[in-house]
Amino acid sequence: xxxxxxxxxxxxxxxxxxxxxxxxxxxxxxxxxxxxxxxxxxxxxxxxxxxxxxxxxxxxxxxxxxxxxxxxxxxxxxxxxxxxxxxxxxxxxxxxxxxxxxxxxxxxxxxxxxxxxxxxxxxxxxxxxxxxxxxxxxxxxxxxxxxxxxxxxxxxxxxxxxxxxxxxxxxxxxxxxxxxxxxxxxxxxxxxxxxxxxxxxxxxxxxxxxxxxxxxxxxxxxxxxxxxxxxxxxxxxxxxxxxxxxxxxxxxxxxxxxxxxxxxxxxxxxxxxxxxxxxx
Amino acid sequence: xxxxxxxxxxxxxxxxxxxxxxxxxxxxxxxxxxxxxxxxxxxxxxxxxxxxxxxxxxxxxxxxxxxxxxxxxxxxxxxxxxxxxxxxxxxxxxxxxxxxxxxxxxxxxxxxxxxxxxxxxxxxxxxxxxxxxxxxxxxxxxxxxxxxxxxxxxxxxxxxxxxxxxxxxxxxxxxxxxxxxxxxxxxxxxxxxxxxxxxxxxxxxxxxxxxxxxxxxxxxxxxxxxxxxxxxxxxxxxxxxxxxxxxxxxxxxxxxxxxxxxxxxxxxxxxxxxxxxxxxxxxxxxxx
Amino acid sequence: xxxxxxxxxxxxxxxxxxxxxxxxxxxxxxxxxxxxxxxxxxxxxxxxxxxxxxxxxxxxxxxxxxxxxxxxxxxxxxxxxxxxxxxxxxxxxxxxxxxxxxxxxxxxxxxxxxxxxxxxxxxxxxxxxxxxxxxxxxxxxxxxxxxxxxxxxxxxxxxxxxxxxxxxxxxxxxxxxxxxxxxxxxxxxxxxxxxxxxxxxxxxxxxxxxxxxxxxxxxxxxxxxxxxxxxxxxxxxxxxxxxxxxxxxxxxxxxxxxxxxxxxxxxxxxxxxxxxxxxxxxxxxxxxxxxxxxxxxxxxxxxxxxxxxxxxxxxxxxxxxxxxxxxxxxxxxxxxxxxxxxxxxxxxxxxxx
Ligand SMILES: Nc1ncnc2c1ncn2[C@@H]1O[C@H](COP(=O)(O)OP(=O)(O)OP(=O)(O)O)[C@@H](O)[C@H]1O
Ligand SMILES: Nc1ncnc2c1ncn2[C@@H]1O[C@H](COP(=O)(O)OP(=O)(O)O)[C@@H](O)[C@H]1O
Ligand code: SF4
Ligand SMILES: [Mg+2]
Ligand SMILES: [Mg+2]
Numbered sequence: 001x002x003x004x005x006x007x008x009x010x011x012x013x014x015x016x017x018x019x020x021x022x023x024x025x026x027x028x029x030x031x032x033x034x035x036x037x038x039x040x041x042x043x044x045x046x047x048x049x050x051x052x053x054x055x056x057x058x059x060x061x062x063x064x065x066x067x068x069x070x071x072x073x074x075x076x077x078x079x080x081x082x083x084x085x086x087x088x089x090x091x092x093x094x095x096x097x098x099x100x101x102x103x104x105x106x107x108x109x110x111x112x113x114x115x116x117x118x119x120x121x122x123x124x125x126x127x128x129x130x131x132x133x134x135x136x137x138x139x140x141x142x143x144x145x146x147x148x149x150x151x152x153x154x155x156x157x158x159x160x161x162x163x164x165x166x167x168x169x170x171x172x173x174x175x176x177x178x179x180x181x182x183x184x185x186x187x188x189x190x191x192x193x194x195x196x197x198x199x200x201x202x203x204x205x206x207x208x209x210x211x212x213x214x215x216x217x218x219x220x221x222x223x224x225x226x227x228x229x230x231x232x233x234x235x236x237x238x239x240x241x242x243x244x245x246x247x248x249x250x251x252x253x254x255x256x257x258x259x260x261x262x263x264x265x266x267x268x269x270x271x272x273x274x275x276x277x278x279x280x
Numbered sequence: 281x282x283x284x285x286x287x288x289x290x291x292x293x294x295x296x297x298x299x300x301x302x303x304x305x306x307x308x309x310x311x312x313x314x315x316x317x318x319x320x321x322x323x324x325x326x327x328x329x330x331x332x333x334x335x336x337x338x339x340x341x342x343x344x345x346x347x348x349x350x351x352x353x354x355x356x357x358x359x360x361x362x363x364x365x366x367x368x369x370x371x372x373x374x375x376x377x378x379x380x381x382x383x384x385x386x387x388x389x390x391x392x393x394x395x396x397x398x399x400x401x402x403x404x405x406x407x408x409x410x411x412x413x414x415x416x417x418x419x420x421x422x423x424x425x426x427x428x429x430x431x432x433x434x435x436x437x438x439x440x441x442x443x444x445x446x447x448x449x450x451x452x453x454x455x456x457x458x459x460x461x462x463x464x465x466x467x468x469x470x471x472x473x474x475x476x477x478x479x480x481x482x483x484x485x486x487x488x489x490x491x492x493x494x495x496x497x498x499x500x501x502x503x504x505x506x507x508x509x510x511x512x513x514x515x516x517x518x519x520x521x522x523x524x525x526x527x528x529x530x531x532x533x534x535x536x537x538x539x540x541x542x543x544x545x546x547x548x549x550x551x552x553x554x555x556x557x558x559x560x561x562x563x564x565x566x567x568x
Numbered sequence: 569x570x571x572x573x574x575x576x577x578x579x580x581x582x583x584x585x586x587x588x589x590x591x592x593x594x595x596x597x598x599x600x601x602x603x604x605x606x607x608x609x610x611x612x613x614x615x616x617x618x619x620x621x622x623x624x625x626x627x628x629x630x631x632x633x634x635x636x637x638x639x640x641x642x643x644x645x646x647x648x649x650x651x652x653x654x655x656x657x658x659x660x661x662x663x664x665x666x667x668x669x670x671x672x673x674x675x676x677x678x679x680x681x682x683x684x685x686x687x688x689x690x691x692x693x694x695x696x697x698x699x700x701x702x703x704x705x706x707x708x709x710x711x712x713x714x715x716x717x718x719x720x721x722x723x724x725x726x727x728x729x730x731x732x733x734x735x736x737x738x739x740x741x742x743x744x745x746x747x748x749x750x751x752x753x754x755x756x757x758x759x760x761x762x763x764x765x766x767x768x769x770x771x772x773x774x775x776x777x778x779x780x781x782x783x784x785x786x787x788x789x790x791x792x793x794x795x796x797x798x799x800x801x802x803x804x805x806x807x808x809x810x811x812x813x814x815x816x817x818x819x820x821x822x823x824x825x826x827x828x829x830x831x832x833x834x835x836x837x838x839x840x841x842x843x844x845x846x847x848x849x850x851x852x853x854x855x856x857x858x859x860x861x862x863x864x865x866x867x868x869x870x871x872x873x874x875x876x877x878x879x880x881x882x883x884x885x886x887x888x889x890x891x892x893x894x895x896x897x898x899x900x901x902x903x904x905x906x907x908x909x910x911x912x913x914x915x916x917x918x919x920x921x
Contacts, residue, residue: 090468100459193823222825259757261782267760
């Protein structure tokens with residue numbers, strides 16, 4: 001099933017609008033506006049942008065949680081139907097999995113870690129019983145948790161551990177692509193470093209492809225080879241990570257880079273362009 | 281502290297939590313309900329009198345050795361009527377709560393899962409139903425069908441659905457938007473599986489709380505319908521009916537029947553609403 | 569005289585399993601116009617420290633030690649005096665500006681009424697001042713902002729409105745609890761610039777809580793690093809970056825990925841942060857400290873002041889050179905795999921954010 005050298009993800013002309021507000025204040029927000037991108041097999045593409053720029057919407061369309069108004073998604077060489085039937089959704093899930101931002105909400109608080117992972121194993125690989133038990137331990141081991149954690153409820157785990165479980169659950173489907181939507185944003189620096197290392201290690205070991213959504217340019221530098229910068233639903237800049245971070249061309253990328261605190265940094269006003277923030 | 285012992289304290293905590301959430305008053309209320317239920321179940325063991333038969337010669341007897349609580353206008357034993365009446369009253373309310381809770385949960389899950397148009401449509405229908413007072417709806421149903429406990433119970437159950445469904449819908453919707461539900465959806469699991477396996481257990485506390493509160497209201501509403509002569513028909517024993525039949529006796533200076541039945545209703549309803557409130561912190565799926 | 573002085577502040581909160589220490593003796597001081605950053609991982613006690621100042625700690629909490637505002641102990645103030653302090657001398661802004669504003673009041677009502685109430689100004693004067701304040705926190709379209717309800721404004725705008733209200737009374741001390749955590753980096757930069765400007769203009773002192781060491785470094789004169797309910801190091805940003813004296817500070821600095829260079833592997837702090845009430849004698853950081861010696865488990869380090877900075881580490885003198893070294897990596901033989909620690913049973917931090 002390898003499409004060596006090819007692109008695992010090919011997205012072209014993606015558009016998605018949402019209707020917001022009600023009554024006379026009703027209007028449409030363009031969350032994705034003609035978004036095209038491709039991700040090479042085994043690489044990591046970072047998607048950065050301010051909140052509301054459409055990053056999450058892009059991820060949701062890609063994994064099939066949301067339907068685009070226009071555009072095409074080709075996943076592992078297969079075009080993805082915009083109204084997939086259940087069998088199709090199931091086979092897409094074996095190609096692509098997602099890790100969500102909020103570690104707390106990504107696990108059912110009444111089911112154990114083991115139950116969460118077993119559900120995915122049973123759904124995609126018909127692994128049950130003692131086999132599943134063994135697989136759960138393997139997966140937990142891969143994300144640096146102990147077998148004992150299998151019986152824990154999410155409430156008994158720290159944020160970092162919950163996020164590891166979410167990663168283990170995604171890996172259980174043995175996907176080729178992992179979409180990570182601000183997956184480390186809610187974690188403390190020390191835990192964030194652990195999870196970032198873990199993700200890098202897993203990618204190497206399993207030859208996974210990542211779509212890594214973040215608003216943190218330092219994280220972009222650490223994890224990705226390529227990056228796209230989004231603003232108001234559009235991709236405003238793209239290129240290799242070092243090129244975009246070292247020599248940003250679009251003024252918005254420059255602003256993003258200059259806004260990130262680092263040694264010697266001073267906060268500053270970007271000449272009063274905040275007028276657009278007032279929504280009416 | 282080893283992780284091996286990990287899952288257990290949580291289980292223990294849940295049992296402790298319940299007692300803590302209920303508090304002394306809530307526990308007392310639970311005991312009251314247990315006692316009433318027990319008494320209703322064991323009615324034949326407690327009294328040998330038939331609640332439906334009495335002799336006119338023995339009418340309006342005062343409490344005494346033979347009739348512990350005295351007799352009514354037809355000479356029937358009041359204790360027996362209260363005990364057997366508890367059966368009808370509890371059973372009727374239980375059926376209302378079960379049907380209403382089941383219906384409301386189903387609607388809530390469907391609305392939350394499909395969202396958008398389905399949600400909007402169900403919302404409209406529920407609003408429409410909600411516009412009618414419960415009793416009026418039940419009376420209408422009786423007018424269309426026939427008087428009787430079964431008809432009234434079903435009618436009341438339908439009347440109880442809209443409020444519970446609306447509360448449960450918002451809880452289910454909140455759950456629906458959480459990442460774990462989307463993660464399950466992502467695996468290609470069907471809506472029914474995700475709703476029942478994931479969402480339902482997480483909204484169960486609200487369902488139970490609503491049921492407890494509704495139970496009390498259902499008892500009052502059923503009693504009111506019996507009082508109006510629309511629900512339970514004589515000579516069946518029923519608390520609401522007893523209040524109603526006692527009203528003539530009341531005028532003749534024999535308040536016992538209405539009083540006893542009234543007190544029973546008030547105590548049972550109060551106990552159920554205390555439990556409901558304690559469980560849900562006053563904001564769950566009950567009417568009110 | 570210092571604007572604010574905390575002297576051995578301890579905070580215990582009763583819980584089902586007995587009293588829990590959340591702060592284990594925090595001492596710090598703030599000179600007029602100075603900005604002090606309070607940095608640490610989630611649950612380390614940053615917000616709690618802040619909350620002892622205006623006595624907004626959770627109900628039932630027992631606080632000991634002294635909290636001196638301009639030399640007077642706030643712990644002894646009566647309700648009226650406390651209100652006066654809150655209205656005139658000390659204001660607080662929090663992470664979520666939406667929680668600070670009444671959703672049914674327009675911004676104008678919120679600001680003008682606040683000014684009228686607090687300072688007894690006339691409506692006209694208050695309105696003029698409110699407009700002036702908004703303009704000064706960088707709001708371009710003052711009219712539109714004044715007429716808006718909170719839900720019509722973005723988080724960045726709202727935080728500006730809250731800052732405008734906070735600086736309206738020209739307080740001598742501003743308590744800021746992660747004021748930019750909910751904002752985009754670009755907005756964060758602007759809000760911090762405004763806060764910085766206001767601070768310098770009014771000579772206002774600031775106690776600034778954040779988990780972002782770099783952000784704190786950029787806007788604060790000194791930084792206090794908190795771990796498990798106590799301060800482990802206080803120093804200027806320059807000192808901290810050039811030569812951290814506490815192992816925890818060193819590891820915190822290293823574990824943050826850099827925007828300019830990619831590390832082959834990020835240095836990590838093994839284990840998980842522990843809560844103040846889990847400390848059982850000895851150094852609180854010992855279980856995670858790569859430099860821990862046998863005595864670290866036994867002896868409790870004191871906060872030692874030296875040359876304008878303070879450190880709480882038994883070995884900080886011996887380790888000075890090693891900690892100051894520029895190369896991270898070398899100290900962290902751990903891989904992320906073995907650093908997960910125990911499942912955390914009682915993470916109550918949600919309650920605080
Ligand atoms: N209302 C409360 N009840 C009980 N414990 C609390 C409460 N608020 C905070 N705590 C506990 O106090 C300790 C310190 O909390 P604090 O809010 O000061 O942390 P913080 O450093 O501000 O963390 P964060 O970065 O997450 O805001 C934590 O262990 C937390 O669990
Ligand atoms: N389900 C939705 N309904 C209405 N608007 C939405 C919905 N999801 C996203 N949006 C809007 O689409 C835009 C992009 O959102 P999102 O993709 O979540 O941005 P990001 O992840 O970059 O913060 C925003 O303006 C957001 O408000
Ligand atoms: S006292 Fe010991 S354990 Fe604690 S920080 Fe210093 S070296 Fe590490
Ligand atoms: Mg997002
Ligand atoms: Mg805090």
